[in-house]
Amino acid sequence: MTSKTNTSVSNSPDVLKFIHTADLHLGSKFCGISGMNQDLAKKLSKATFTAFDNIVSHCIDNKVDFLLISGDIYDSADRRIYEQLEFRRRLAKLSEHDISVYLAFGNHDPLSGWSAKIDWPSNVNIMSGNNPECHFYESGGKKKAAIVGISYKQSKTIVNLTKYYPEKDNSWPFTIGMLHCNLGTDTGHEPYSPCSVKDLTDKNYDYWALGHIHKPQIIQKSGPAIVYPGNPQGRDMGESGARGCYIVTVSNGGITQTEFIETAEIKWEKISVNVSRIPDENDLIKEIENVIQKIRRNSGDKPTFLRLTLTGRSPVHSLLSGDGVTDDIIRHFRDEEEENSNFVYLEKIIDNTEPEIDLGKVAEREDIVGDIVQISDSLLKDEDKLQSVRLKLDDLFKSNKGKKFIENLSDDEMEALVKEARTYLLDRFVGGDSK
Template sequence: MKQVKFLHTADLHLDSPMVGLRHLPKAIFNRLQESTFTALKNLTDAAIKHEVDFVVIAGDLYDAEDRSIRAQAFLRNEMGRLADKGIKVYGIHGNHDYLGAKTVTIDFPDNVHIFSDQVEKANFRKHDGTLVHLYGFSYPERHVMERWIEKYKKIEGADFHVGLLHGHFEGVSDHGKYAPFRLSELIDKDYDYWALGHIHKREFLSQQPYVAYPGNPQGRNRKELGEKGAYIVKLTEAGSEVSFIETADVIWDETVIDAKDSLSFNATYEKCLAVIDGKRREGKGVLLDIRIDNLDSGQTDVIEKVASGELLELLQEAEKDEESFVWVHRLKFTENIAVDRAELIKQSDFYEELFNSIEQYDDIKDSLSPLFQHSQARRHLGLLSESEKEQLAEDAERILLQLLLKN
């Protein structure tokens, strides 16, 4: 039975600057800054370990159009390791590292095929004669808004057909809407597998055939949570198998601690320590956001130590020199202030107007516009999802009520 096995990755973002994280301890920041390179090495190791026939990289090999010589040299060396094992590589450039960028380039080894700025077909032939047609294109410029999916065609004569596309799945993504497509358009091409890139969250859009975003191999900020990696794909005449492999060196994570029964600072501290130990991963680093909920408003000594940053400093102190660190990146808390809206409305018409205004408020985008328009601030900001907007509104309501009721 004819079959082929390959590794699907995307969005390497080599040399990502890790913007806004220089406040981290030097050793942890350096580890994070090197993490995209470590993830690439892990990808290469996995491809060799699993004895894949080839590797596909679905766009954004580099983080920026002005790709560093170091990033190019590192990628070339890893491609050379694959060449030594007889493993081919097929890649496309995306919106971050588009072909039209003016930059000094280092050539890849002969085992690497980078698709041109037009949709084209590449061939992979296995030693037993199994033939795979791969289809894809590299972004000629950063802003590719056209429906390039319409240019993909199936060329008969191969045992398997694999499409590479760095693009936006219409209707669900908050990412830039480049090279948009609908799922039905992909399925209609009658390929055996679609290797997607651009969205940094792991997701199957379909399993018959597989249409997959592997996510990025290394998370770069607190929006890119959890395990990161790539897919090992096996195509056979009987069907397809896809399995996930983890490649990230540093993992972003978040958790919530219920402090309802914590009657002292020590009890709250011990709960945090238990969570940290539970998040620790052998050989990996973790950047953890903790939110402590339901701190009783009467526990002024505990709230003071949390609000002042003393608890955060205490939790961080023990992790500075750990190889398998769990660094608490953010520590937030909420006070358990009982709010009876009906009772407050009875007390004052002000509360009725306040609650009505909160329920009808939909101007978060306008309220934040000065921040997004600021030349330096907007470099560090991404688009807000609907869930993030809702969370901002809830946080604002909670803080406002806490201040009002305290007074």
Template sequence: MGVRFLHAADFHLGSQLAAGRGESTDHDETLESAVYTAVSRLFDLAISERVDFVIVAGDLYDTDSRSVRANAFLEEQFARLAEREIPAYVCYGNHDPVADAPTYVELPETVYEFDHEAPEEFCFPNADAPEARIWGQSYRDRHESRSMYRRFTPADDRIPNVGVLHTGLNPDGRRYVPVGRRDLAGKDDIHYWALGHVHDARVFDDEQPIAYPGVPQGRQITEPGPGGALLVELDAAGSCEMEFVPTSPVVWRSVAVDVGDESISSIPDIERHIERSVDDLAATTDRFDGTSVSVRDPEWEVDGYVCRWTLTGNGPVHETLGADPEAVYELTRRLRRTLAGRRPFVWTEAVRDETGPPIPAIDDLRGTDRVIDEFLALADEFDDAARDRFRDEVGMLWQPVDDHEEGRPDELALTDDRLDELVDRARERVLGELARRRAD
């Protein structure tokens, strides 16, 4: 016997996109309503796919004050499920803990809210003829230190058992439900762990899937790519099929643009060069490489992209941008004006200048100076094999931070590609500085 359900989390209703808008645009309404649009699409998906039930693993609201609009919106969305006899199982997380939380509108009876004092079991469709059990527990307050999972105790494993937790998977933490991935994997009587709290969609294929659907709509540059939810087919024999379905109307992109060419020297030159990069913004996701999760081709149309352009390279444009403190601001203004009219629209969140002054080609520098030759020899030793050894030695220190609440707002995890990029950029900067000082 199996069930089919939608696993979602981290709606953060009541929050806005941090898109850096200082002036009114034609896309204000799209940007301001993006979070609500994405969540509405989740409910559309549950209805069109005729799922057995929906799980929401915490942080439905962005703050524990729970806005009236958000509460009324959820009542309407859950009522749509109720009309089709689709129950929903909801736990609350650190942004919307249960203690002292105001309730402006009551949710339908088909919404089963997990208690915050002790773990609770709900049976689908009912306790008399259960086809699945759903275990969970809500947060009592914002910093929940109880690990909770130990008390998820299904009677047997003859039907699918699902565990619902809002956790950062940090067993050493003192908040956000401290528990380790190994701890959850050791619960053999739970067939699927439906998690929330981490905003990046990810799935761990252990003895049973341990999954985060991520946010349905990214709200800042640290939540890039399309957001969505997981469509899950599960049975008690251990068979599980998972599909990530995108829902976000607005997609965040962080784009590095090399403007080091000699032909690029003015702000209009940079603008034209960036415009040529826009065609590469297609909303795809590679988050599930190496897992059994498939990614559905987006059936919805992306309304727009919010981009941070990082300018790189060594060339004359470095002096152009550095000569006037308003140069980057002017470039940002021009990009917002020219790209916002595209379909889908492209809104510029920010422009970051990481360019460097022009430097001679490496081959032209060899043999010209002893210090430069020594540096090039040292840099040449850090080849691909050396980088692989470095990764092996550093190990887990460079793994992505699991809990966004513990990281800095502008912190990005160091991937293999980003490590290569940083090494290459460091080499160029040191070489450029050496060449400049030798020339002086």
């Protein structure tokens, strides 16, 4: 969504407006997509840059005072000169509109990494890696914001950097802390600069502009505001949903609006469809067509990668379990979408359908088929038993080879795995026979 500028407010000398972004990952590669044509591959290769172009345009259109970028501008410590030159070109465009930029480098682009000796535009302020430093944004001869930040010296910065940040001085105006960090625990990200909400609150700042977590989220709205903008362009199905940045308006020293703006050039969507009422392959194809058209209508003319999960006890289960069937359906829809500029690219179909059998009746059988249902039901109803299965899989997930390719299963994924195993066995022992 785009933001609307309130002209009467924005002309006030007491109003401050800025955009907060992070995790641009310029030049990042998109993985796991097969069967792409040349035009699509080219669009993907430019997507992270296009997303940043959208941020630059929002800065100019909304006449913001400055742009904050909280780390991971590039995707690699050994950043290529192409990414650096393209990044500088976009910053120079902001300079032409008198928009300041504040940069704090993160774990993907630490100061220790190779960097070309490129002169930055005069509007760019880079945080050092020695200690947090304070920059004052001034307008009309008045200090309107204090911006405190630090860049990573090394990629694996695992110390809590907040302990080095100064507390807000009484003489400072609206104060912003910039930090690339892991807030709290169990975020699914590497624990770089781990810290707590209390660590941030104790500094008495007004806004914490964080980076590192790719999902956009406002941790708290005030006292202070703590915000992760997420990455402006999702790069795989793990980064589905809205992606963008935040535009923040400050009036008389307090935040009056924090608005999320979508910037992604390409979207990733996960959709689950219950097909229990679908009788045959013709209706299944029609249902998938309906899903694709709905996504297209809601995409804002942006190309979308779709992962479709089919669920429910359905007559089409036996069809879908046939060799190569889902691959053929995927190929059909990819061919259909090839000429659309706002295509919906069917990335994968996950078949979680089940045969049309009465599990309760099957569970009463005194044979191996009954045992399959009884054991799976027992696992799904007893958390301790389910965890015992997880422990048996630990060697697979913790091995040096395994952990490179697979992540630990969540509780929902463990349950799905049990159900999938049950369906696989019932297909082979029972098929559609519920007797």
